[in-house]
Amino acid sequence: xxxxxxxxxxxxxxxxxxxxxxxxxxxxxxxxxxxxxxxxxxxxxxxxxxxxxxxxxxxxxxxxxxxxxxxxxxxxxxxxxxxxxxxxxxxxxxx
Amino acid sequence: xxxxxxxxxxxxxxxxxxxxxxxxxxxxxxxxxxxxxxxxxxxxxxxxxxxxxxxxxxxxxxxxxxxxxxxxxxxxxxxxxxxxxxxxxxxxxxxxxxxxxxxxxxxxxxxxxxxxxxxxxxxxxxxxxxxxxxxxxxxxxxxxxxxxxxxxxxxxxxxxxxxxxxxxxxxxxxxxxxxxxxxxxxxxxxxxxxxxxxxxxxxxxxxxxxxxxxxxxxxxxxxxxxxxxxxxxxxxxxxxxxxxxxxxxxxxxxxxxxxxxxxxxxxxxxxxxxxxxxxxxxxxxxxxxxxxxxxxxxxxxxxxxxxxxxxxxxxxxxxxxxxxxxxxxxxxxxxxxxxxxxxxxxxxxxxxxxxxxxxxxxxxxxxxxxxxxxxxxxxxxxxxxxxxxxxxxxxxxxxxxxxxxxxxxxxxxxxxxxxxxxxxxxxxxxxxxxxxxxxxxxxxxxxxxxxxxxxxxxxxxxxxxxxxxxxxxxxxxxxxxxx
Numbered sequence: 001x002x003x004x005x006x007x008x009x010x011x012x013x014x015x016x017x018x019x020x021x022x023x024x025x026x027x028x029x030x031x032x033x034x035x036x037x038x039x040x041x042x043x044x045x046x047x048x049x050x051x052x053x054x055x056x057x058x059x060x061x062x063x064x065x066x067x068x069x070x071x072x073x074x075x076x077x078x079x080x081x082x083x084x085x086x087x088x089x090x091x092x093x094x095x
Numbered sequence: 096x097x098x099x100x101x102x103x104x105x106x107x108x109x110x111x112x113x114x115x116x117x118x119x120x121x122x123x124x125x126x127x128x129x130x131x132x133x134x135x136x137x138x139x140x141x142x143x144x145x146x147x148x149x150x151x152x153x154x155x156x157x158x159x160x161x162x163x164x165x166x167x168x169x170x171x172x173x174x175x176x177x178x179x180x181x182x183x184x185x186x187x188x189x190x191x192x193x194x195x196x197x198x199x200x201x202x203x204x205x206x207x208x209x210x211x212x213x214x215x216x217x218x219x220x221x222x223x224x225x226x227x228x229x230x231x232x233x234x235x236x237x238x239x240x241x242x243x244x245x246x247x248x249x250x251x252x253x254x255x256x257x258x259x260x261x262x263x264x265x266x267x268x269x270x271x272x273x274x275x276x277x278x279x280x281x282x283x284x285x286x287x288x289x290x291x292x293x294x295x296x297x298x299x300x301x302x303x304x305x306x307x308x309x310x311x312x313x314x315x316x317x318x319x320x321x322x323x324x325x326x327x328x329x330x331x332x333x334x335x336x337x338x339x340x341x342x343x344x345x346x347x348x349x350x351x352x353x354x355x356x357x358x359x360x361x362x363x364x365x366x367x368x369x370x371x372x373x374x375x376x377x378x379x380x381x382x383x384x385x386x387x388x389x390x391x392x393x394x395x396x397x398x399x400x401x402x403x404x405x406x407x408x409x410x411x412x413x414x415x416x417x418x419x420x421x422x423x424x425x426x427x428x429x430x431x432x433x434x435x436x437x438x439x440x441x442x443x444x445x446x447x448x449x450x451x452x453x454x455x456x457x458x459x460x461x462x463x464x465x466x467x468x469x470x471x472x473x474x475x476x477x478x479x480x481x482x483x484x485x486x487x488x489x490x491x492x493x494x495x496x497x498x499x500x501x502x503x504x505x506x507x508x509x510x511x512x513x514x515x516x517x518x519x520x521x522x523x524x525x526x527x528x529x530x531x532x533x534x535x536x537x538x539x540x541x542x543x544x545x546x547x548x549x550x551x552x553x554x555x556x557x558x559x560x561x562x563x564x565x566x567x568x569x570x571x572x573x574x575x576x577x578x
Binding site: 008011014015019030031033035036038039044046054056060061063075079082 | 191287398400402410417420422424429431433436448455456468471476509
């Protein structure tokens with residue numbers, strides 16, 4: 001499998017990372033090297049193996065449906081780039 | 096005092112031979128003096144550290160001191176620490192004063208330990224050399240032309256240079272063990288789930304695990320006693336009875352079966368590293384251990400599998416950095432998408448962007464089965480390899496890194512070369528096993544060599560026993576770099 005310059009630009013857009021033409025070309029070279037390494041995986045026959053998502057076979061814990069958090073809005077918003085009247089400010093999304 | 100163990104420091108504090116304010120002051124003075132040369136700390140905050148020391152002195156005076164009360168500990172800058180800059184080595188969080196404490200920080204606070212500063216690291220823990228930090232590379236105190244390893248390079252350097260008696264680290268693919276090896280100190284990555292990940296900035300959640308870094312195995316045991324324990328706020332935290340990880344330190348090693356994987360002793364290892372590791376294994380035979388050859392046939396797949404799984408999880412975890420709730424936001428943008436794209440382009444460094452792009456690609460439509468699912472299947476094969484090997488042995492040993500510390504800049508332009516240097520440590524994270532590195536000598540240019548000790552699940556006390564017995568019979572762990 002070989003990666004194209006369009007793939008790099010498409011993925012950068014999906015990841016919401018601005019990328020210039022020059023950077024995309026550089027990235028293509030590096031990612032191609034890394035995917036060359038990753039391709040070794042495809043040589044192994046794995047149809048009978050169950051994927052392993054976690055090291056320990058534990059069940060997801062459940063907890064009581066109770067409020068555990070206290071209101072710390074002011075504290076948490078004190079580190080936000082832009083807030084007003086308790087709201088996070090972002091550029092207009094809906095016309 | 097610089098070379099004193101945690102136990103000795105604790106005894107000095109209990110006997111009022113020194114106060115925590117004096118002890119913390121000494122280490123702060125040393126850290127301030129050495130940091131311009133080594134860059135081990137991102138943040139030093141004398142006022143806060145000394146206030147904590149003062150409080151610890153009050154605790155000790157009232158007879159309520161515990162094993163680490165009053166002892167200064169360096170904290171990796173990946174742990175959210177209330178009121179402290181918590182940058183994770185990134186421009187993205189270069190203005191982030193954490194509003195809360197990570198579980199690990201809370202445990203140290205409850206134990207009365209003193210936070211002596213936040214240590215430098217590869218950006219978002221992505222790197223093996225500490226060269227990806229927004230705050231600049233850390234130097235190896237044994238040779239400032241060399242890297243300290245990564246990603247916990249600042250913690251490793253701080254302990255090696257005796258700027259702090261002990262430190263914390265995190266390990267996703269070797270980030271505690273490889274810098275410990277390259278800086279000549281001891282470091283332990285516990286079984287996945289033993290230490291809570293709450294407040295530890297996430298890289299690859301199914302692999303990330305926090306652990307201690309210190310001069311000796313005995314010190315690691317005392318640190319782990321504080322760090323380990325169930326926490327309901329981490330969904331993968333394991334509910335287990337508390338253990339004393341120092342309980343088996345003094346056991347003799349007679350009859351211990353050490354597995355030597357034939358895949359770990361290959362021509363890719365530098366001769367100086369192989370020589371030091373073989374000498375250490377020889378020492379273990381003298382201590383009564385037996386060696387058996389074992390096989391981990393899928394070892395060569397660990398790097399490819401890791402570079403699918405870790406970037407995939409990272410691309411998801413790092414999507415939270417969007418310039419809205421915390422951290423950096425680009426100054427100029429046209430609309431919301433432009434704000435995201437510019438914020439992330441400017442806030443993340445090259446290696447982090449590279450991994451986000453790999454992760455986004457392998458998770459994108461049409462590629463999920465070929466990459467992510469295939470990697471998850473191979474991950475099971477690797478875990479099964481270890482399970483088979485542990486039927487024949489109690490513990491597995493090999494080199495932590497195939498080479499001693501490399502030079503700054505030597506591998507930073509070639510990501511593939513950099514990734515391959517973690518071949519021995521990565522498989523352990525994929526299987527979720529505990530492992531550690533201890534110093535066993537010096538190689539090329541007098542740079543340290545580490546022995547990798549891999550244990551079965553939850554065998555931390557046994558691993559620490561194995562490491563401690565070697566350290567009773569050797570003095571590599573007491574060696575200090577010249578200033």
